[in-house]
Amino acid sequence: SIEVLLANKAGFCYGVKRAIDMALTAAREKKGNIYTLGPLIHNPQVVQDLAKQGVKEIKNLDEAAGGSVIIRSHGVGPEIFQQAKEKGLEIIDATCPFVARAQRAAHEMAEQGMPVYILGDPGHPEVQGILGWTLGKGIVVENADELSRVDHPKVGVVAQTTQPLANYRKLVEALEKQGVEVDARNTICHATGERQRAALELAQKVDVMVVLGGKNSANTKKLARICQETGTPTYHVESAQELREEWFHGHKILGLTAGASTPDAIIEEVKRRMKELDQMTNGEEGMNEAMEV
Ligand code: F3S
Known part of the structure; x- marks a missing residue:
């Protein structure tokens, strides 16, 4: 008989699950409008489901006409x-x-x-958010190659939570090579790495x-x-x-994993x-065999 094995870390991470739970709770308990600033997750189906429960996506706070606004996990x-x-507006901070x-x-x-280097994708909302907290001292870089000469004796480093560890290490090393003092905070979240490790183990x-x-x-x-x-x-x-049926033909053990925006259902x-x-x-x-006999 066949078996379908699910990677032991697959789908939603802790932060996304939590944000969706908070949105659903708000939909149940709050009176008035409920907005999310940007899609709560990158899954149109989930966003549609939330909309049915009264959680409406807006691009800009100017679109909000009173009520509550959910800040998403980013x-x-x-x-x-x-x-x-x-x-x-009442803020629901997810x-x-x-x-x-x-x-x-x-x-x-x-x-x-100190200047604060933010390692990450400059277009990503999480990076934009972190940048907003740096009092104008933030510098976003995607990797160590983007570094220019640092003219400050001490710098800070944080990373977008989904960054690969190797990328972070390279940036810290490159800064240290310039002879500056580096206050490096490894802010990488383990969810991505764990999901990838689980997928690798299962695929093997x-x-x-x-x-x-x-x-x-990108993560899928x-x-x-x-x-x-x-x-x-x-x-x-x-x-x-x-x-497709033919993908599984003659195979006994099938593996399954899912990217970060995939609901359990x-x-x-x-x-x-x-x-x-x-x-x-x-x-x-089975039938063919029976017929051959
Ligand atoms: Fe949070 Fe990590 Fe997910 S930072 S949103 S738990 S990927």
Whole structure:
């Protein structure tokens, strides 16, 4: 019989789960409008479900007409809290505690007067949020190669929570090589690394691997690449409908993992479908054998 094994870390991380729970609780308990500033997660289905429960996405606080606004797990800069207050909006702060830790570290170092290097994607809202806490002293870099000559005896470093550790180490080393004192705060969250490690371990012991998540989700693509590199046939799908019976033909142990924006319900659905398809395959084989006899 076949088995579908799920990576022991897959799908939503702690911070995203928490933000969704907070949004659902708000939808149940709060009177008046409930907004999220930007999509709560990068999954259109979940955003639609939330909208049905009355949680409305806005791009800008100017779109809010009273009520509550949820700050998503990526966090925001202090100017947004200020604006929300001025508009009389109640703030539901779902900033992930690990992101908040990076914001606090950046703020504290900036207060001490040092330039603060933020290692991360300059276009990412989390990085924008952290930057907002640096009193104008933040410098965003994507890697050590972007560093220019530092003209300050002491600098601070924080990282976007999803950064690879090697990237962070390289940046700290490059700064130290310049002879400056470095106050380096490793603010990387383990969720991404753990999910990747779990995917790798699983891919090494199964016959076929399915990676579930957005086709343009960076973290899902990374998971797919990690699985592929083990040599195990790997398929990246966004939904159960994309699964093909022939992928599983003749295989006994199937592996499944999912990117960070994939709800448990969709993971379960794909798992069920993988079992069904495989039973169909096995079932047909059984019939063929019976006919041959
Ligand atoms: Fe998730 Fe928070 Fe880490 S949102 S990836 S648990 S920083």
